Amino acid sequence: xxxxxxxxxxxxxxxxxxxxxxxxxxxxxxxxxxxxxxxxxxxxxxxxxxxxxxxxxxxxxxxxxxxxxxxxxxxxxxxxxxxxxxxxxxxx
Numbered sequence: 461x462x463x464x465x466x467x468x469x470x471x472x473x474x475x476x477x478x479x480x481x482x483x484x485x486x487x488x489x490x491x492x493x494x495x496x497x498x499x500x501x502x503x504x505x506x507x508x509x510x511x512x513x514x515x516x517x518x519x520x521x522x523x524x525x526x527x528x529x530x531x532x533x534x535x536x537x538x539x540x541x542x543x544x545x546x547x548x549x550x551x552x
Contacts, residue, residue: 461496461514463541464521468509474533486528493524509534512541 470478487497490513499512515521518540525538542550 461516463498463543464495464513464515465539465541466509466511466513466521466525467507467537467539468511468534469506469536470508471533471535477532482532485531489527489531490524493527494520495524507537 483500490497490511494516496514497511498514499510501510502508503510513521513524515524521538521540525536528534529536
């Protein structure tokens with residue numbers, strides 16, 4: 461499985477729905493799309509959330525991003541990620 465970084469930004473509407481139950485539903489939607497959540501962080505700055513997730517591939521990552529945006533109203537930017545060590549091997 462590949463690692464993906466999902467960065468989320470709350471809309472005004474999404475802020476109103478913040479709740480542990482919604483987080484649980486988002487994790488379930490990610491798992492239903494074939495993903496496994498490794499870490500979830502709340503942030504200060506240009507993004508409000510950061511998730512590190514394993515997905516089998518891009519289509520599953522896209523499916524999950526759309527599903528949790530529909531569920532929560534949170535806009536996500538999703539990017540594949542590799543460790544610096546893996547990057548060094550690819551480019552060296």
